[in-house]
Amino acid sequence: MRTTIVIGAGLSGLMGALALAEAGLHPLLLAKGQGATHWTAGTIDVWGADARSPYAALRAISETRPHHPYALIGVPAVEEAIARFRALTEMARYPYVGGLECNVLLPTAAGALRPAALLPVTMAAGDVRLGGKVLIAGFRELRDFYPPFIAANLAAQGIAARGTYLTVPSAFRRREYTTVIFARMFDDPAFRSDIGRQLRAQRGDATRIGLPAVLGLRDPLEAVAHLQNESGAQVFEIPTLPPSVPGMRLFALFQNAIEQAGGRLQIGSDVIRGEGQSHRLTSIWSEAAARQQEHRIERVLLATGGIAGGGIRTDHAGIVRETALDLPVRTPANRAGWFAPRFLDPQGHAIYTAGVVTDARLRPLGADGKVVYENVAVAGATLAGADTVRERSRSGVAIATGWAAGRMLAGLMS
Amino acid sequence: MTIIPEDHIELSLEQSLDRCIKCNICTAACPVSAVTDMFPGPKYVGPQAQRFRHERQPSPDEAVDYCSGCRVCNEVCPTGVRIAELNARARARLAAERGIPLRNRLISRSGLVGRLGAGPHAPLANALLGFKPLRTVIERTLGIAREAPLPSFSRYTFRSWFRRRRAARAINGKPKRQVVYFHGCSANYYEPWIGKTVVAVLEHNGFEVLLPRQRCCGLPLLSNGDFTAARRAHEDNVASLAPYALRNIPIVGASTSCTLTLKEEAPELLGMQSDTVRAVAHQTYDIFEFLRMLHERGELRTDFRPIERTLPYHPPCQLRAHRIGRPALDVLELVPGLRLIETHASCCGIAGTYGLKVEKYQISMDVGAPLFETIRRSGADVALCDSETCRWQISHGASVTARHPIEMLAEAYGLVT
Numbered sequence: 001m002r003t004t005i006v007i008g009a010g011l012s013g014l015m016g017a018l019a020l021a022e023a024g025l026h027p028l029l030l031a032k033g034q035g036a037t038h039w040t041a042g043t044i045d046v047w048g049a050d051a052r053s054p055y056a057a058l059r060a061i062s063e064t065r066p067h068h069p070y071a072l073i074g075v076p077a078v079e080e081a082i083a084r085f086r087a088l089t090e091m092a093r094y095p096y097v098g099g100l101e102c103n104v105l106l107p108t109a110a111g112a113l114r115p116a117a118l119l120p121v122t123m124a125a126g127d128v129r130l131g132g133k134v135l136i137a138g139f140r141e142l143r144d145f146y147p148p149f150i151a152a153n154l155a156a157q158g159i160a161a162r163g164t165y166l167t168v169p170s171a172f173r174r175r176e177y178t179t180v181i182f183a184r185m186f187d188d189p190a191f192r193s194d195i196g197r198q199l200r201a202q203r204g205d206a207t208r209i210g211l212p213a214v215l216g217l218r219d220p221l222e223a224v225a226h227l228q229n230e231s232g233a234q235v236f237e238i239p240t241l242p243p244s245v246p247g248m249r250l251f252a253l254f255q256n257a258i259e260q261a262g263g264r265l266q267i268g269s270d271v272i273r274g275e276g277q278s279h280r281l282t283s284i285w286s287e288a289a290a291r292q293q294e295h296r297i298e299r300v301l302l303a304t305g306g307i308a309g310g311g312i313r314t315d316h317a318g319i320v321r322e323t324a325l326d327l328p329v330r331t332p333a334n335r336a337g338w339f340a341p342r343f344l345d346p347q348g349h350a351i352y353t354a355g356v357v358t359d360a361r362l363r364p365l366g367a368d369g370k371v372v373y374e375n376v377a378v379a380g381a382t383l384a385g386a387d388t389v390r391e392r393s394r395s396g397v398a399i400a401t402g403w404a405a406g407r408m409l410a411g412l413m414s
Numbered sequence: 415m416t417i418i419p420e421d422h423i424e425l426s427l428e429q430s431l432d433r434c435i436k437c438n439i440c441t442a443a444c445p446v447s448a449v450t451d452m453f454p455g456p457k458y459v460g461p462q463a464q465r466f467r468h469e470r471q472p473s474p475d476e477a478v479d480y481c482s483g484c485r486v487c488n489e490v491c492p493t494g495v496r497i498a499e500l501n502a503r504a505r506a507r508l509a510a511e512r513g514i515p516l517r518n519r520l521i522s523r524s525g526l527v528g529r530l531g532a533g534p535h536a537p538l539a540n541a542l543l544g545f546k547p548l549r550t551v552i553e554r555t556l557g558i559a560r561e562a563p564l565p566s567f568s569r570y571t572f573r574s575w576f577r578r579r580r581a582a583r584a585i586n587g588k589p590k591r592q593v594v595y596f597h598g599c600s601a602n603y604y605e606p607w608i609g610k611t612v613v614a615v616l617e618h619n620g621f622e623v624l625l626p627r628q629r630c631c632g633l634p635l636l637s638n639g640d641f642t643a644a645r646r647a648h649e650d651n652v653a654s655l656a657p658y659a660l661r662n663i664p665i666v667g668a669s670t671s672c673t674l675t676l677k678e679e680a681p682e683l684l685g686m687q688s689d690t691v692r693a694v695a696h697q698t699y700d701i702f703e704f705l706r707m708l709h710e711r712g713e714l715r716t717d718f719r720p721i722e723r724t725l726p727y728h729p730p731c732q733l734r735a736h737r738i739g740r741p742a743l744d745v746l747e748l749v750p751g752l753r754l755i756e757t758h759a760s761c762c763g764i765a766g767t768y769g770l771k772v773e774k775y776q777i778s779m780d781v782g783a784p785l786f787e788t789i790r791r792s793g794a795d796v797a798l799c800d801s802e803t804c805r806w807q808i809s810h811g812a813s814v815t816a817r818h819p820i821e822m823l824a825e826a827y828g829l830v831t
Contacts, residue, residue: 002744033493038492176455178441179438242439266739291677
């Protein structure tokens with residue numbers, strides 16, 4: 001039976017499960033539900049809090065902030081994880097471009113500009129440095145994506161952009177539309193041909209066309225190429241509100257790679273407690289019909305996320321808990337210390353750096369500084385010491401620490 | 415829906431609404447809303463419509479009747495909203511307000527239908543139900559789709575076979591460990607060989623198999639909104655099974671939707687929470703869950719012959735709803751040479767009685783299309799699945815033989831039934 005367990009199906013859990021599967025440990029990944037992949041934009045943000053390149057920021061953090069997850073594992077481990085991630089996406093015919101040398105600025109669905117280190121190639125033509133005129137196109141049926149609004153905000157930042165709406169061909173009309181329904185329609189060449197013709201007719205002098213990130217689930221590269229041929233312009237995707245199609249693509253390619261390497265995923269199983277003795281975790285339990293399911297374990301990678309993902313729970317009384325194994329959490333001493341007085345305080349809010357403190361091998365530490373469980377490693381937003389939303393480092397930290405935690409649990413990295 | 419003070423479940427469902435963050439992951443995963451406009455998606459008819467349901471006002475929507483009850487929404491929800499239970503209770507409310515059509519009353523009584531059709535006269539019943547003009551008449555009068563896959567009645571029932579046999583109750587003078595087998599309607603009236611295989615596998619592992627009185631688990635009644643009849647069915651089963659459960663004798667079933675109903679669906683949807691109901695739920699195991707537990711304790715026989723085959727395996731929705739992983743894969747991994755490939759299709763579409771209904775037949779085939787395609791592309795002539803209605807649908811949609819994984823295990827043990 002499977003005794004190597006990963007808890008959590010976000011990017012950190014998936015990277016960790018991949019590392020453990022490739023090490024031949026047949027991991028079982030347990031997750032309460034579909035992971036944070038479906039909530040994210042699908043870019044890999046390593047550092048975007050300031051104008052520094054991700055590289056420069058990583059080097060500075062590793063020297064000046066020893067408790068930051070990047071510093072704990074070190075810059076070479078971050079680079080190794082990024083390299084593995086890129087190779088994975090290339091193998092799956094969904095390559096990521098970019099790197100740690102500089103961030104790319106990409107338009108959001110609000111027309112803001114957002115830095116990303118790595119991005120799926122389907123978003124590459126969104127890079128604002130490319131210049132030229134941009135057409136933003138969408139569908140009235142797809143809520144929360146308003147091309148005129150996006151274009152107006154881009155124009156206000158000096159980018160020549162215009163917004164337009166496209167018509168859903170009559171054969172494809174439905175009563176309800178979601179990002180996923182659009183993605184399935186874009187999988188169909190007949191739908192793409194029609195949309196491509198509309199884009200060509202409306203393109204004017206635009207050389208680049210931004211569309212919502214729904215350009216297919218099966219073969220997005222093919223979909224983008226098809227639309228470019230039909231429209232005569234470069235086509236790029238703009239991330240939408242959830243459910244995120246680029247995130248779903250990532251989940252699917254990870255699932256495939258993990259299973260190919262001998263791992264398995266069990267979605268819909270919430271891990272609620274663990275038990276151990278003499279600094280080793282021996283069993284965990286997941287919620288199930290009528291009885292909890294016991295898993296006797298040799299090693300566990302905890303990647304359940306932070307407050308947003310449900311890995312850390314806070315309550316009105318000021319209690320902050322790690323939800324799966326009840327590991328010690330470092331948090332402000334009392335509830336009054338959670339927030340700075342101003343909502344947009346440049347220093348951020350202390351509660352967002354709450355999390356599990358670990359040693360350099362990502363093993364959880366207690367308040368006394370001793371390792372709680374030697375056979376547990378923690379990754380991603382569950383870790384203390386980083387305000388990943390403010391730093392714009394959430395997916396970078398997830399990928400880097402997930403990979404490192406998996407490699408270290410497998411004994412392949414020290 | 416009325417909130418009666420002792421119905422903690424209604425309260426917990428209401429509270430689970432607040433956990434919905436409207437991320438739409440459920441809608442993205444829903445196999446039904448993917449193929450039809452009749453069902454807008456779990457988020458809309460579940461947590462959102464629930465805000466508009468009030469005991470003194472009529473049901474706000476009929477779309478909930480197009481929920482197939484597959485529970486994929488519960489599986490993927492990242493925040494733990496109990497969408498499938500909300501929908502099932504809303505459908506029961508709809509049924510209570512508007513009455514239950516004759517068709518649904520009939521197809522939800524699988525025990526009654528089985529008793530009528532199974533027996534020496536089964537060939538006649540099967541010939542009639544295979545007669546296309548008659549099926550057309552049934553479709554027009556009752557609303558049961560003429561193409562829908564109906565199983566063949568058996569010429570004998572599993573229970574009649576079991577009564578006639580004599581099994582050893584002791585090994586070397588020591589009484590065997592006992593296990594109750596909950597066979598469900600399908601093994602009794604349609605596929606007695608599944609029941610015989612289960613008995614053979616359990617006896618091979620040193621158990622004495624007990625067969626207390628039992629009736630339909632009530633799942634088809636639950637999914638057709640007939641909670642009154644479902645409650646009677648569960649009360650009867652609990653009365654019959656509780657004496658064993660209270661003596662810690664495990665109750666094992668190979669129909670994964672029956673075991674889920676005993677464990678959770680009936681108690682939760684019907685708000686039945688007595689100690690005996692809980693005891694039965696707690697002692698109920700899906701067959702491979704039970705065998706996997708034996709293996710974890712070092713008690714499963716592993717005298718397997720190699721089976722050099724690669725086969726597609728579809729874990730049915732109702733098995734996934736147990737939240738116990740893939741026990742059939744865990745156990746069959748032990749058989750040398752046997753390689754099972756999980757399909758990753760969300761649902762076969764049939765959802766018990768859903769795909770039998772004329773207005774839902776095409777939806778069920780469209781839902782199952784990706785699974786049928788995966789199985790056809792695998793090139794295998796056999797697919798494995800733990801649920802009988804799903805097997806019938808897979809055979810119908812993918813034109814392959816669909817077998818229960820327990821049949822592979824029996825083959826590996828060299829047991830002939």
